Amino acid sequence: MSDAPRPDKVFPVSWDQFHRDTRALTWRLHEAGPFEAIVCITRGGLVPAAIVARELNVRIIETVCIASYHDYKNQGDIKVMKGVGPEITSMRGQGKGVLIVDDLVDTGKTARVVREILPAAHFATVYAKPMGRPLVDTFITEVSQDTWIYFPWDTGLSYVPPIRAGGD
């Protein structure tokens, strides 16, 4: 018996879908900008940040390194392992003109911590769950709170049994 997680609902996302969703996010951000710099929340924010930076032609990219989920669905204390550097903090107005990018917002705990660091920055995620949604300025797709999103970098192709077992 596999001890793989069995979530209530799952939302698997392919590379292709992730790229399309992030591009759609970027169209909205293009209207909300311009942005001088991107701060991505590692590690999940690295992938959308690369796509957004390419589309919006942003060359200054900083990381804020945060860990909270030790394993599937178990969130511990938020640990800021690396904050943002002086290139970002010395910018005018507490993050004005800075775009924060993450893959998703769930409970909003991570977003809250990063917003404290850069209160005037624009916060964008590709996906949002209801609890975290108020903390995000721009997102593309909302999923229910009891849904677990599987990103393409966390998954691989595998056999799926038919919906009706056996058959005759």
Ligand SMILES: O=P(O)(O)OC[C@H]1O[C@H](OP(=O)(O)OP(=O)(O)O)[C@H](O)[C@@H]1O
């Ligand atoms: O809204 P919250 O409940 O705080 O959850 C959202 C955060 O959880 C995930 O990161 P995680 O801490 O799992 O680290 P990772 O990005 O390195 O996978 C995700 O990438 C978000 O950053």
Ligand SMILES: Nc1nc2[nH]cnc2c(=O)[nH]1
């Ligand atoms: N992969 C993934 N990480 C998360 N961290 C918090 N919520 C989620 C989720 O739904 N999927």
Ligand SMILES: [Mg+2]
């Ligand atoms: Mg993350």
